[in-house]
Amino acid sequence: MITLNINNKPYNVNVSPDTPLLWVLRDTLGLVGTKYGCGMAQCGACTVHLDGTATRSCLLPVSAVGKMKITTIEGLSQKQDHPVQQAWLELDVAQCGYCQSGQIMSAVALLKQNKAPSDADIDAAMAGNICRCGTYLRIREAIHRAAELQRKKG
Amino acid sequence: MNRRSFLKSSTLAGGGLMLSFTWLSAFKSAGTTGIADLPGDWVEINGYIKITPDNTIKILNPNPEFGQNVMTSLPMIVAEELDADWKKVVVEMGPHDSVKLGPQFTGGSNSVRMYWRPLRQAGAAARHMLVEAAAQTWSVPVEEITTKGGMLYHEKSGKSGTYGSMATKAATLAVPKDVKLKDSKQFKVIRSAQKNVEGAKIVSGKPLFGLDYQQKGMLIAMIHHPPGFGMKLKSYDATAALKMPGIRDVFTQKLYEDGFEQGGFDTRSFNDLLVVVGNTTWEVMQARKQLKVEWEPAGETKDTMGGRGQKREVVVPGTLESTADQLKKMQEYAAKPAQQLRKDGDPETAFKNAAQIIERTYTAPFLAHNCMEPMNFFAHVTDEKALVAGPLQAPGWSEPTLAKLLNLPADKIEIQMTRMGGGFGRRAYGQYMFEAALISKKVKAPVKLVYTREDDMTYGIYRPMYTATYRAALDANKKLIGFHVKGGGIPEHAIHANRFPAGAVDNYLAEGWQIPSNITIGAFRAPRSNFNAAAEQSFLDELAEAMGKDPIDFRLKLLQRAKEAPVGRNNEYDAARYAEVLRLVKEKSGWGKPENAQYSRGVAAYFCHASYAAHVVDIVMKEGKPYVEKVTSAVDCGIVVNPDAAANMVQGAVVDGIGNAFYGGLTHKDGVPVQNNFHTYRMIRMPEAPKKVEVHFVQNDIDPTGLGEPPFPPVFGAVANALYKAASKRLYQQPYAPQLETPKAF
């Protein structure tokens, strides 16, 4: 039995310890907001936070999580009012939407460390998240907007 | 009307879905939609609209959503004619019911185009019935009633009421035969920027996609397919796999029995499926690795094709193809006589008399779709019925085959359409739904079939591999007197013989040839057009240069000719609209003076799927790598239903186009796809995306046409032409970037 802290709630799971966190979230716990895209840390669809740091969950054995706090897209806010979610809605970023959980989680982690990221900072932080629909321009704009919203919130 | 007759007419149109009026008649009957979870007091007005007595207006989206935003734009069209308050409209995904809801096909840039009139009629008819109901209730003349924002008003008597209050009565009235549609000047919802109705669900990770679908007791299945095209299963040993935790079963399953008549979209890449079924995705993935499998060459195989046209046998070659051989074979075929597709004037003489002949050959590789959500499907099949749910672009095309495979009548099959994590043509081919259904039937349990990324990328249905040789004959005054294109591909060529510059040159010849292959191909965001736009638009650029002309002026001149005195018949494009996007992009981009002196500019324009698009691309080289900094786009797709979402789609097409032109490509070694995940198949990423894409729509009142595909192809050409300026050399092979990048990144 492994105990996980996900979105500030404890979960007990009975899975083989080598199971990647991604599949524990999706298959075992039904938290399907975290997506599968490549399974080899290449696309960013599976991005979650471990103690606030963006992490690809598809290669992370659940046994390696330990006491770290996991945040998934479902845990960002109750009412889609996290500044990053708000900015995403304001700019209507999504096309198919499949990559967007991962994009948002990467963006939230970036804005945690960097309150006013430059385009180059965004390039570096978001390079691991692929979007076949090509929404990068709006993602960039939304990150700048979210930074603004965050500053206003103080 | 029956589905079969509809399907027939759609396939006869060959790519561009044509609507018959038989289909429109389906809108004339009201009736229940058979949605199980509706509260009892929903009142059915017609197939698309439900209005509750408390004035909630629910509009069904008939078409599958794959990111083109139909979930918002199609209901907007209904709301417009209904005169509903868009903010209060609830949108829900419709059930699959091609009798009541029309073709329900997402693809070919057709959704808005094919539903435009029917949806307006549906909205207008509903409004008319509500007005009629109010007139009867208030005993006033129909003409005196006005509507606004979901309310009915009778000014003289001061009476007013909500749509909801009249809904029950309206439902008892006859559906009007003819209703007057609004003049476009009256549009309030259409042409206003409205947010994606599923936006909040997307940003909070709600289960929307097929891969998110879960059901109690559901098992997970994966298919171990042959590593390469032209191979098949020889033997397997599942002893170790079956001992792995959570594994239920390992078995083989035939997709189609011998002689099974496949429809046009039943493309199968592999027929003998080795299936692993277990409790969870990870367990099945792990167990699959424990299979001991021997593969062998499949040799020549046969497919029996029904569907488009006559029942016929198609021989699938057994060659284990490699890219170097494919290229060599294409050269051989290119030198042989080909099928003539169009001829105007006397091209032979023109070329014989030419003072100068310019000849260039272009090639492009297979492309994988790489939808971010890999293929998957849920199925629960019993002896009596089947429920299937997942991402599919054209459920109606696959349903007849599913019914045949399961031996169930179509009305015992329920197909639920989930939001798709991309489609790009790939999900028009429903074989993964059939696979899921057959597996569920075999294991007698609800099953979700999951493709890993590797499965998805190596399973086939790619954009074909193409080549084309363009030739131009110039006279002594550098006047264009002859044009010749000869194109080929594996396994089909890309030539659209009746498109520009056909119609603009007196002596014109188009020819095509194709090489049969076991590598399965299909739709890919205008597969042929995106190659043509790369090749032809590069060639026209080179031609303009050779003739000492500005590339835009040169094209405009040809288009003027095509408009004033078109050569030949059957020209597919409207030369005036084509010219207009070029003029617009010229103006908006400040052609001739880029905003940054470092920029190298390229232009291209293309017509496909009934719309017109032109781009000006600005490229800079940084540390030996090309970057697109800025793109200016001009698009004519008629009336733009939802401008901001439409701009998003154009921006996406631009980014996707740059990505595929720069980096896209799937190669083969002995039948095996060399790229199988994103570490080897390069996709465009944030740092490589342009910082600015300015989108300009031509403003007109023409009925809307498509947008998913049209802006995509000309990106390839504009990129190629800008790269020429940036790198001072012409590139003739895609993908472009690896040829310029130092050191070679991939």
Ligand code: FES
């Ligand atoms: S699924 Fe983890 S990075 Fe792609």
Ligand code: FES
């Ligand atoms: S929105 Fe479709 S993959 Fe990003």
